Amino acid sequence: MLIDIRNMFKIYRMGDTSVNALDGVSLTIAAGEFVAIMGASGSGKSTMLNILGCLDTPTTGSYLLDGIEVSGMSRAQRARIRNQKLGFVFQNFNLLSRTNALENVELPTYYDGKISGRNRKKRAADLLERVGLGSRLDHTPAQLSGGQQQRVAIARALMNNPPVILADEPTGNLDSHSSTEIMALFTQLNRDGITIVMVTHEEDIAAFAKRRIVMRDGLIVTAHEAIKEDTAR
Amino acid sequence: MNLWMIFKVALRAISRNKTRSLLTALGIIVGIAAVIAVVAIGQGAQTMMMTQINSMGNNLIMVFPGSQNQGGVRGGTGSGQNLTAEDGEAIARDLQHLVRAVTPLIRSGGQAIYQENNWSTQIQGVSIEFPEVRNWEMASGTFFTAADQRAGSRVCIIGQTVADNLFPGDDPTGKSLRIRNMPFRVLGVMVRKGSNSMGSDQDDTIIAPFTTVRRVLQNTIFNNVNMLLISLYSLDDIPVAKEEISKLLRQRHKLSNNTDNDFTTIDMTEITNTIGSITKLMTILLTTVASISLLVGGIGIMNIMLVSVTERTREIGLRMAVGATPSDILLQFITEAMTLSTVGGLIGVALGIFGARTVGQIQEWPILVTESSVVVAFLFSAAIGVFFGFYPALRASRLNPIDCLRYE
Numbered sequence: 001m002l003i004d005i006r007n008m009f010k011i012y013r014m015g016d017t018s019v020n021a022l023d024g025v026s027l028t029i030a031a032g033e034f035v036a037i038m039g040a041s042g043s044g045k046s047t048m049l050n051i052l053g054c055l056d057t058p059t060t061g062s063y064l065l066d067g068i069e070v071s072g073m074s075r076a077q078r079a080r081i082r083n084q085k086l087g088f089v090f091q092n093f094n095l096l097s098r099t100n101a102l103e104n105v106e107l108p109t110y111y112d113g114k115i116s117g118r119n120r121k122k123r124a125a126d127l128l129e130r131v132g133l134g135s136r137l138d139h140t141p142a143q144l145s146g147g148q149q150q151r152v153a154i155a156r157a158l159m160n161n162p163p164v165i166l167a168d169e170p171t172g173n174l175d176s177h178s179s180t181e182i183m184a185l186f187t188q189l190n191r192d193g194i195t196i197v198m199v200t201h202e203e204d205i206a207a208f209a210k211r212r213i214v215m216r217d218g219l220i221v222t223a224h225e226a227i228k229e230d231t232a233r
Numbered sequence: 234m235n236l237w238m239i240f241k242v243a244l245r246a247i248s249r250n251k252t253r254s255l256l257t258a259l260g261i262i263v264g265i266a267a268v269i270a271v272v273a274i275g276q277g278a279q280t281m282m283m284t285q286i287n288s289m290g291n292n293l294i295m296v297f298p299g300s301q302n303q304g305g306v307r308g309g310t311g312s313g314q315n316l317t318a319e320d321g322e323a324i325a326r327d328l329q330h331l332v333r334a335v336t337p338l339i340r341s342g343g344q345a346i347y348q349e350n351n352w353s354t355q356i357q358g359v360s361i362e363f364p365e366v367r368n369w370e371m372a373s374g375t376f377f378t379a380a381d382q383r384a385g386s387r388v389c390i391i392g393q394t395v396a397d398n399l400f401p402g403d404d405p406t407g408k409s410l411r412i413r414n415m416p417f418r419v420l421g422v423m424v425r426k427g428s429n430s431m432g433s434d435q436d437d438t439i440i441a442p443f444t445t446v447r448r449v450l451q452n453t454i455f456n457n458v459n460m461l462l463i464s465l466y467s468l469d470d471i472p473v474a475k476e477e478i479s480k481l482l483r484q485r486h487k488l489s490n491n492t493d494n495d496f497t498t499i500d501m502t503e504i505t506n507t508i509g510s511i512t513k514l515m516t517i518l519l520t521t522v523a524s525i526s527l528l529v530g531g532i533g534i535m536n537i538m539l540v541s542v543t544e545r546t547r548e549i550g551l552r553m554a555v556g557a558t559p560s561d562i563l564l565q566f567i568t569e570a571m572t573l574s575t576v577g578g579l580i581g582v583a584l585g586i587f588g589a590r591t592v593g594q595i596q597e598w599p600i601l602v603t604e605s606s607v608v609v610a611f612l613f614s615a616a617i618g619v620f621f622g623f624y625p626a627l628r629a630s631r632l633n634p635i636d637c638l639r640y641e
Contacts, residue, residue, distance in 0.1 A: 055554065055635050076558040083556025094551045094638065098249060110238055111556035156555070 008061030023218035036209035087157025091169035147178030258577030260530025269585025277599035337458035358446025374421020385444035392436035538625035550637025570622020578614025
């Protein structure tokens with residue numbers, strides 16, 4: 001299993017009251033899956049994604065990512081894991097402004113001493129080509145449309161060749177046409193063997209995923225056969 | 234992330250807000266420029282004074298005869314007649330581990346005449362060691378010899394001022410001039426030395442063997458001299474040498490333990506010490522002013538770095554998300570602050586040198602920009618960046634990436 005989460009709790013304490021954002025969740029995701037995590041706000045899906053992305057740590061529980069136990073890691077160790085194992089795609093793209101597409105894509109390699117300058121440029125250019133922006137290497141985010149910006153972000157997520165891409169509402173800021181294009185790109189990437197975990201609340205976007213997970217009150221309500229249940233509702 | 238990459242990122246972040254960066258660095262620029270300019274002017278002045286002092290001779294000690302006391306009537310310093318050329322020879326002989334050269338000095342004066350020109354000047358009777366003691370070379374001709382000194386030959390060497398006035402447009406060497414109607418053969422001319430630290434013209438002089446001056450010009454049977462000029466190997470030896478000279482002279486003059494010295498020693502360290510203490514005071518004042526201005530500059534940098542951290546919260550979050558460790562972020566912001574202050578320091582150095590040169594040209598003041606002051610200013614400005622950049626950088630490195638990514 002690429003991702004193996006066992007009996008995970010995330011508890012926020014505020015004075016006397018405590019909120020179980022995750023209430024004993026277990027979840028496994030195999031390599032090559034395309035998973036959509038759904039749920040209303042407050043259902044725990046954002047917490048889930050933050051923990052999956054090693055941006056946050058669970059209160060208790062184990063999280064094996066690509067065979068490595070990451071739940072007890074320090075900030076610096078988690079930064080290494082994020083750099084090597086995970087690619088992020090955000091709702092608001094989070095590109096560096098006034099920085100061209102090529103350098104935005106290169107960013108993850110800045111924190112990874114392995115790749116040399118020439119190879120770095122080459123790989124970033126190849127990835128932009130792959131997401132269909134081969135002719136816009138030196139455009140800054142301000143010179144690109146929303147859909148194009150998200151493609152740059154996806155190329156950036158692929159830069160260090162991670163096994164998993166985590167996408168948080170990747171089409172939330174896009175019009176329907178661009179959304180379809182981005183989802184087609186995700187589908188293509190998944191077909192090429194990249195595991196994708198995506199949080200969304202839009203049905204038609206979730207429909208691109210091979211598997212759906214619906215969360216409610218910190219628990220997974222339906223992990224399997226999700227498509228059927230949703231269709232029935 | 235390697236250092237070159239960090240530096241490149243920092244440089245880009247700074248160049249994105251050019252006006253703001255320039256204004257932020259202004260405190261450092263002004264502070265460093267002021268330090269460089271004042272140090273350049275101060276050191277120029279100090280060097281000029283030291284050059285003037287050194288023009289009197291190498292590590293010089295002067296011995297004057299003490300006051301004369303005849304039946305209760307006391308003369309002033311130098312009125313005594315107990316200091317002799319032999320005292321000087323004894324010092325040169327017995328203290329040769331300290332003393333480079335010694336010359337006695339007998340002062341006289343008179344009207345020097347050559348053909349239709351005449352010029353009133355001072356005449357110094359000295360030994361053959363004189364050029365060595367005074368660190369004074371010949372412009373042309375040769376100095377008198379030991380034989381001249383022994384024989385009391387009527388030979389002399391003249392200073393440039395005398396040469397200009399008695400032999401205008403002519404080579405004095407080999408010519409014969411008259412002093413108080415006695416002929417002296419001119420052996421050569423000393424190089425121009427300029428005025429001494431008291432402002433008197435050192436080139437307005439005629440130099441002759443002390444034996445000659447005593448016999449021919451003073452016409453005296455006394456053996457005394459006006460002064461002994463003693464040159465040491467090292468400036469540091471001055472206190473020891475003064476002690477030894479006093480001991481030797483007391484012995485030679487047969488002074489009992491409860492008698493005062495019948496001579497006075499004066500050395501250059503007293504003058505250099507005064508200059509040294511003025512310089513020290515200047516340095517303290519300067520350092521204080523510079524510290525205050527650099528402190529203000531540093532706080533300016535800290536302030537703008539805090540603003541920058543807040544402005545770039547999302548960038549920090551993103552960098553953390555794609556793999557920046559807290560120490561990567563810390564280093565990035567410190568580097569940024571350091572680059573800002575160092576660039577400010579460099580501009581300040583350039584501006585300071587330019588300012589000092591301008592002042593130097595207008596005021597005709599010597600300027601000396603030492604490498605060490607530039608290097609120290611540069612390193613200090615870098616240190617300010619690190620010091621004042623640390624707190625904002627620490628704040629940035631402690632931010633939570635989740636909050637950062639959501640920050641609007």
